[in-house]
Amino acid sequence: MIFEILAMYASILLGSILSTTCLILLGRSWGALPQYYLRTVAWIQEFYPDVYPKSDEPWPAIIKRNTKNALTRTKSRSSAYFSFLTTPRNHLDIAIDAAQSGIEAIVQDSLSTSFEAAPCYGQTLLRSSALPCWSNSQKLIFYVTLAFRWGFLFPIRLGLLLTSFAFAVVAALASHSKNLSNEEKVWFGIVYSRLYLSGMGMIVTYNNTHLRPKRAGVAVSNHMTINDVHALYAGTPFGAPHGFIITGQKHSGIIGSIEAAADRVCSTIWMDRKCANGRRKFLEEIMKECKQTGGMPILLFPEGYCTNNTQVLQFRRAIFKEGITIYPIAIKQDSRFGDSFWGDEKFCMHLLRVMSSWAVFYNVTYLAPMTHSSHETDDEFAARVQVRISDTVGVPAGKFDGYMWYNKLEQRRLLELQKEMCAAALTSHKWLESSESDDGYQSISDVLPLDVTVQ
The missing domain is CATH 3.40.1130 (Glycerol-3-phosphate (1)-acyltransferase)
Incomplete structure (x- = not known):
């Protein structure tokens, strides 16, 4: 009985292999059968619950990232820059944006998720x-x-x-x-x-x-x-x-x-x-x-x-x-x-x-x-x-x-470039604000928003 079952099992497998091979050699296919499968x-x-709730955000989206904090390639591809460095701002705003960008990257960066197992809801x-x-x-x-x-x-x-x-x-x-x-x-x-x-x-x-x-x-x-x-x-x-x-x-x-x-x-x-x-x-x-x-x-x-x-x-x-x-x-x-x-x-x-x-x-x-x-x-x-x-x-x-x-040296090189760019932006804005002040010092009103009062 067991031998007959094994023989039937083997014949089904062999028949499937031979029939598929013959169809391919003849330039044909199984038609709509794979779609039905x-x-x-x-x-x-569908009888099983979702792994996690569906979202309108493109996968994978753990957090909602701020576009101005994204790291962007330069046209030469030899460097990269942050969008918040392209507009004139005081050095406190720059420091806050840089910190926010770093925290967002720690929670979820935009590159590593491409080298994980493919997601499925x-x-x-x-x-x-x-x-x-x-x-x-x-x-x-x-x-x-x-x-x-x-x-x-x-x-x-x-x-x-x-x-x-x-x-x-x-x-x-x-x-x-x-x-x-x-x-x-x-x-x-x-x-x-x-x-x-x-x-x-x-x-x-x-x-x-x-x-x-x-x-x-x-x-x-x-x-x-x-x-x-x-x-x-x-x-x-x-x-x-x-x-x-x-x-x-x-x-x-x-x-x-x-x-x-x-x-x-x-x-x-x-x-x-x-x-x-x-x-x-x-x-x-x-x-x-x-x-x-x-x-x-x-x-x-x-x-x-x-x-x-x-x-x-x-x-x-x-x-x-x-x-x-x-x-x-x-x-x-x-x-x-x-x-x-x-x-x-x-x-x-x-x-x-x-x-x-x-x-x-x-x-x-x-x-x-x-x-x-x-x-x-x-x-x-x-x-x-x-x-x-x-x-x-x-x-x-x-x-x-x-x-x-995959290249750790390239990661380290880009990290140093980011540090230099942020430091240069902070230094230049601080020097500019100091030069515009009457006494050479920066007042707290230049840093805080107008609607904030200091007690």
Whole structure:
């Protein structure tokens, strides 16, 4: 009896893996079934209370920050300034604003929240044990869903992930035996990407497909995980003459193996950070490809770091040059079903977390091409593209990049600059007020408001 049950269980898993693989090879899909599945999961989640009350403020908003106390980048990006230092004020007001800005940053800054787990107001049920406050029926439903995710979804996704790796090996061997045409390379890339996405449990919808990049230029997008590359390449229709030129940083381990397989069937440009001239050579090769007639679009993530989709980090300006066509692509994630953000965790742990989730639901929107205007700088063009993507996703456009978060020396340098600016502002205002006084001293009436009396 037990053997028969196990045989039936294994046949269901194997049938799901084989049927999904066949559909992908034939260029088909499960149709509306994934959407019905997500609706069912959302319906189950409604039986559980919200994690915290909903708010009109964009997540995450613990406090209501004063805009004049915000730290803003200068146009040169080498420094930053506080808005309250740009208007003439007495030194007491400056000191109060500086203290308020510091307290607000301690309670909640505007950068660190982008490198945490993706937020979700509701109960996702993506946990390992039930909460004590849940009723018996809620606990029962939870453990049923836990068994479903680990006993059904995870083994199927693991099988599909291994199938994608096996397919990548076959594609690499095929490229050794014959010279693949562009159409054949694109076909291998699409099939591999869709198999990999199925193994990750990703469900992707594509909007404005008529705006999908088809010519030379740079396709830029916000970035959450390495899976973003597969999600965007999988949107290429079968029969297309080309997909994307894949770019990224050289890795080792599992990711390095994936990159090595991609080298055989796709056009790639990798940056080696260990090489002294790696970044310069990387940019030179990108610029060369962008200016080729009849070339392919290059896929690039100008944020430089992964975030949790709560804001779009400041774009690096290197590729936002005059004469380069930019194809913006916006990726929005629904964290109710799973979080694709890859932060500081090991990649194997990231795979386990993603593959055991309900799903990773992406909404990809292709936007109209953008070009450099004659009256704007490279920084302004990069910021314009950044805002365009952030508005489409529905999140703020950040004023700093991930380098500020991960590099402690940069944090220390900016901190010293802030101290110097505030000290200079306080000193200049104090000297000005003293010089305007008859006796060279500052009276208390110059500091206190007019409606305040001293007793």
